[in-house]
Amino acid sequence: MIGRLRGTLLEKQPPWLVVDVAGVGYELEASMTTLVALPAVGEAVSLHTHLTVRDDAHLLYGFAREQERALFRALIKVNGVGPKLALAILSGMDEAAFQRCVMEDDVKALTRLPGVGKKTAERLIIEMRDRFPHWEALEPALAGLEAGGAATPRQDPLADAEAALVSLGYKPAEAARMLAGLEEAGSTEAMIKAALSRRMAG
Structure with missing residues (x-):
């Protein structure tokens, strides 16, 4: 069982990320809560992990907390x-x-x-x-957590954000509505966070 990884963040493409640990790139899937708390690509990162073993794949999930x-x-x-x-x-x-x-x-x-x-x-x-x-009293998952720098520039952060929402289970049209008017939020992670907050408030 892989319980924790510490290494360098190589890629961050919501909901996926890749962490280099001693030359081995581990691909993980993470929640948007964890993704917005990650540092910039190229920086050190430490994640709690959960490994799921299926007949056709070994899937690794990463968590900031x-x-x-x-x-x-x-x-x-x-x-x-x-x-x-x-x-x-x-x-x-x-x-x-x-x-x-x-x-x-x-x-x-x-x-x-x-x-x-x-x-x-x-x-x-x-x-x-x-x-x-x-359980002990819970604090909001994002309290005190800040993204460690800007995300890696992408060709189309809005399209990346929409793809990430679709991967979470939202229909494409719904994801597009959730992201409408959020282009100025900047990074893919910021747009996703704002869209999810808007959806829950609605």
């Missing part, structure tokens, strides 16, 4: 929730917001996330509620 990985591992134990949906949930809200939704039975907020229908939201609330009393 141990608490985010813990929530990811709890989510994939819920019936009907796989790694892709778990990352979509973690991209749409931080750990503290998710905890509030569960403890307050906020089905409506959960159903704003891609791939989460009413039944899935209700299942998440029921199965996750008993786990949270054992």
